[in-house]
Amino acid sequence: MNMSTTEAEPTAELTCLKCHSSIDYCSFCDESRCGVAVCYGCLIEDLGETVAQPHDHGG
């Protein structure tokens, strides 16, 4: 897989690498020609997991 952020075709539709949804630009690097683009939802999910989530506690 090409990991370059700039080699995607400019006319090609950008899609999130994780969920394949269509996006205008990568939510991590803000580039519209990102080879490893990620959408906002997937990025938040990925980075959000770095705070320990609470275990089930029956709130």
Added chain:
Amino acid sequence: MPQGIDRDEVQRLLSEGAQLVEVLPREEYEEEHLPGAINLPLRKIESEAKTRLDPTRPVIVYCWDSA
């Protein structure tokens, strides 16, 4: 009625000597908690609140988020 407060108000009350109580289970408390907070999971409040908290000082309770 308990009053809902935000982060700024928490900091202000702490500087005035308020007590902080995390009501999440012990395991989560041990992972990470606010500075100086004591752990009183909901079920322990019944038996321990009166001995571990000073009723003359303000008390701030919190859990993970607003959910």
Added chain:
Amino acid sequence: MSPRAAWRLESFGFTEVYHYEAGKLDWIAAGLPSEGRDAERPRAGDVARKDVPTCSLDERIADVRARVRAADWDVCVVVNEERIVLGLLRHDQLDKGEDEPVEQVMRPGPSTFRPHVGIEEMARYMIEHDLESSPITTSDGRLVGVLLRTDAAKAANKLREQHEREHEP
């Protein structure tokens, strides 16, 4: 859970009981200090450079460029008087223009990251995306600092080595 705890305390006779509605997540996400086993885990906010140069929207780009380069930096964060991040000047933008205001050449609305994000994840993303710097802000948009890829990678490597040492047979 905590509203019920607050009500219960009141029923015991505690007269001044408050409920921190946004809770622990809000506190950690704001980059405020914490205690406990995970509190020492390096995060983006710990490694971010707090001395990153800043400028305002209406400054002349040539003046900003001179100031930033003199301080040996290659990035500048555009902030308002409340230190809310409005834009970013990376290498390419810093090289552009003379008399234009910063507002005309900056990258507007850059992606920003919270201080609580783990340094390993940030390093991985920055390397994958070939991104040299990322602004770190509190949840209300205030600048904490700028995370440099080199710093993030170094901190992540150190953490990995430490982890490996701890788990050596």
